[in-house]
Amino acid sequence: LGTTATYTESELVSLLKSRDNKAFSYLYDNYAGALYTIISQVVDDVDAANDVLQEVFVNIWRRIETYDPVKGRLFTWMLNIARNASIDLVRSKSYQNSLRNQSLPQSAEAEFAGSPSIPNIDNIGFRKVLERLKKEHRVLIDLAYFKGYTHEEIAVIEDIPLGTVKTRIRNALIQLREYLK
Amino acid sequence: VNIHEYISSGIVESYVLGLADDAERAEFERMCLLHPEVRAAREAFEISVEKQARTSRLEPPAALKSKILSTIEMEYSAKSDRRSGNTPPPPYMGVARDGQNNDGLSKLKVRRMPVGLQKLIAVAAVVLLVLSTALNFYFFNRYREYNQRYQELLASQTQLVQHNQVLQTRMLDYEKAVEMMKDPGMAIVRMPAMPSAPDPNSATIVYWDTTTKDVYLAVSKLPTPSVNEQYQLWAMVDGKPVDAGVFDLNAGPGMFKMKNIPRAEAFAITLEKKGGSPTPSLDKLYVLGKV
Numbered sequence: 001l002g003t004t005a006t007y008t009e010s011e012l013v014s015l016l017k018s019r020d021n022k023a024f025s026y027l028y029d030n031y032a033g034a035l036y037t038i039i040s041q042v043v044d045d046v047d048a049a050n051d052v053l054q055e056v057f058v059n060i061w062r063r064i065e066t067y068d069p070v071k072g073r074l075f076t077w078m079l080n081i082a083r084n085a086s087i088d089l090v091r092s093k094s095y096q097n098s099l100r101n102q103s104l105p106q107s108a109e110a111e112f113a114g115s116p117s118i119p120n121i122d123n124i125g126f127r128k129v130l131e132r133l134k135k136e137h138r139v140l141i142d143l144a145y146f147k148g149y150t151h152e153e154i155a156v157i158e159d160i161p162l163g164t165v166k167t168r169i170r171n172a173l174i175q176l177r178e179y180l181k
Numbered sequence: 182v183n184i185h186e187y188i189s190s191g192i193v194e195s196y197v198l199g200l201a202d203d204a205e206r207a208e209f210e211r212m213c214l215l216h217p218e219v220r221a222a223r224e225a226f227e228i229s230v231e232k233q234a235r236t237s238r239l240e241p242p243a244a245l246k247s248k249i250l251s252t253i254e255m256e257y258s259a260k261s262d263r264r265s266g267n268t269p270p271p272p273y274m275g276v277a278r279d280g281q282n283n284d285g286l287s288k289l290k291v292r293r294m295p296v297g298l299q300k301l302i303a304v305a306a307v308v309l310l311v312l313s314t315a316l317n318f319y320f321f322n323r324y325r326e327y328n329q330r331y332q333e334l335l336a337s338q339t340q341l342v343q344h345n346q347v348l349q350t351r352m353l354d355y356e357k358a359v360e361m362m363k364d365p366g367m368a369i370v371r372m373p374a375m376p377s378a379p380d381p382n383s384a385t386i387v388y389w390d391t392t393t394k395d396v397y398l399a400v401s402k403l404p405t406p407s408v409n410e411q412y413q414l415w416a417m418v419d420g421k422p423v424d425a426g427v428f429d430l431n432a433g434p435g436m437f438k439m440k441n442i443p444r445a446e447a448f449a450i451t452l453e454k455k456g457g458s459p460t461p462s463l464d465k466l467y468v469l470g471k472v
Contacts, residue, residue, distance in 0.1 A: 019257060021250070028246055033238035034231075040239055053241055057249045058256065071210060072197065073224065075231040080199040126230075128237055144200050151202075169200065170191030177194055180229040 009074050016064045028057065031075065035082040041127050042086035042146050045098075052089055056082045087148030129179045137172035144169055187212065188222045197226050203297035358399070358436050366391050370448050372470030377463075380404050385468050387414075387448045388436065396425055396439040396448075403467065405430060406452055413453045415461050416445035427457040447471045 007015065007026065015023035036053050043049045059081055067077050089095050126145075130138055143149045143157065151169070155162040195201040196209045213220040361367055367388050374383040380402065388397040398414055406412060414425040425448070426439040452465040 021254070024253065025246075025250065028249065030235070032246065033240050034234035036241040037234065037238045050242060050245055053245060054249050054252065058252060061253045061256070070213075073227045073231065075234070076197055076227045079230070079234070083199060126234065129233065145198060170195065173191040173194035173198070173200075174189065177226055177229070180226070180233050 010069065013064070013067065013069065013074060016061075024061065027060070031078060032057070034075070035078060038079060038082050038126065039086045042083065042090055042148075048089060048095065049086075052082070052085050056085050059085065083145070084148075087146075091148065129176060132179050133172055133175055137168055137175065140165060140168050141172050141176075184216050184218055188219055193219070193222050193226050197223060197230060203295055354436070361388050361397060361436065364390075368472065370470045370472055372448060372450065372468040375466050375469055377465065378404075378467040383467050385450060385470075387439075387470065389442070389445075389472070394441050394443045396442050397436040398428060398439050399436045400428075400430060403430060403450070409455050410452055411455045411457060412450050412467075413457045413461065414439050415449045415451065416442040417447040417449065418442075418445050420446075422449070422461050424457065424459070427453070445472060 007023065012023055012027065016027065032053065035056055036049065039052045039056070040046075040049045043052055056078070060078055063081075067074065071077075130141055133141065139158070140154060143154045144151070149157065151162060151165045155165045158165070192201065192205060192209055196206060201209060209219070209223075213223060368391050370387040370389060372385045372387065374381050383403050384401045385403065386399045386401065388399065389395075390397075396414070396416075403412060411427045411429065413427045415422040416425045417423075423442065423445070424440070425442055426437075428437040428439070447469060449461070449469040450467050451461040451463070452467060453462060
């Protein structure tokens with residue numbers, strides 16, 4: 001907030017590639033919140049979400065050389081790293097075990113009230129836009145985007161044909177684009 | 182493909198949000214390079230996603246920033262010392278997840294390859310292995326087949342060489358015989374069949390070298406003896422039979438060289454026990470000829 005330096009995306013990328021600490025601090029200030037939001041929408045636990053955010057920034061730092069601007073914007077690249085890291089954690093055995101160890105009433109309460117530590121999770125970020133979708137679309141996007149299931153897995157989970165899954169997801173995405181405009 | 186249909190098919194959103202599979206991603210990246218409209222549509226959607234994400238957001242705990250920055254600083258100073266040891270992951274968007282086998286403890290690990298590509302490589306490796314095994318069998322069988330043929334050829338070649346040697350030896354024998362017959366110093370003693378001979382057509386000829394006194398025998402016809410019998414040539418010297426050696430009919434078609442006889446009035450052949458006898462069995466006197 002003190003420093004008012006702003007960078008264009010290509011300036012920022014080349015500074016990051018040259019391991020510029022100031023640029024990295026700028027990156028954090030401008031994007032950590034957006035990335036933390038997507039992480040929190042996949043990972044329920046606050047401590048785990050904090051760990052994932054750290055993992056994500058370390059990965060951005062390590063892998064900035066592999067970022068290819070031809071294939072997409074920097075934020076898209078970071079967003080995908082954040083989403084993948086979150087889904088990987090949620091699907092990991094250790095995380096599944098820690099969920100199982102929680103006492104039942106607590107998680108039932110949590111389900112009822114929404115996560116106690118991260119309130120209003122459904123009213124921010126991408127989730128907020130999702131709320132406007134039809135239920136049959138919303139369920140599939142939730143499974144695909146926030147839970148990371150493949151189309152084939154979703155067809156099994158929802159017990160609907162694979163072709164229908166694909167069509168509905170495509171239609172939902174076209175809708176989302178309209179809502180995001 | 183109609184570009185506008187392609188753009189509005191949902192592929193743009195699917196790609197940007199990381200929901201496209203590997204084939205779709207590859208196709209989309211190709212289309213972006215080919216058609217600026219596709220790329221423009223992608224960028225427009227990326228910007229709207231980014232805007233939305235940055236305006237409506239949660240803030241992480243304030244203490245997290247310094248923790249993350251110090252982690253990175255530590256890593257960087259450690260890394261700059263051993264830079265060359267760590268190869269960076271291949272350049273791609275980094276959207277593939279390792280999924281189920283990913284342990285929550287190895288949080289900071291770097292993803293390397295899309296799962297699809299790994300599978301593809303694994304499948305390709307298996308296919309190549311099967312193919313190479315099959316080829317090994319094929320070539321091994323071919324090798325055995327050719328080796329067998331080679332051995333057969335080798336055997337038949339050896340046989341041909343032996344046969345050739347036999348023919349050459351015979352030819353030399355015949356040449357020698359012809360030379361002898363042409364020799365004017367060679368006395369020829371015709372030996373017709375005797376009454377005691379089982380075959381009246383039996384006949385042999387003795388060629389007797391008058392200078393060296395060597396005796397050669399040419400058999401034109403004699404009955405085949407049994408295995409424990411042998412023909413014996415005798416020279417009649419002053420009315421007494423002198424052993425001139427035994428011979429085998431199957432020893433060859435040429436002439437048999439017999440013992441050297443300095444003086445004789447006649448030659449005769451009797452059938453004797455194998456190895457010959459000291460005196461001739463006159464009941465088996467088959468041929469006789471006077472000098």
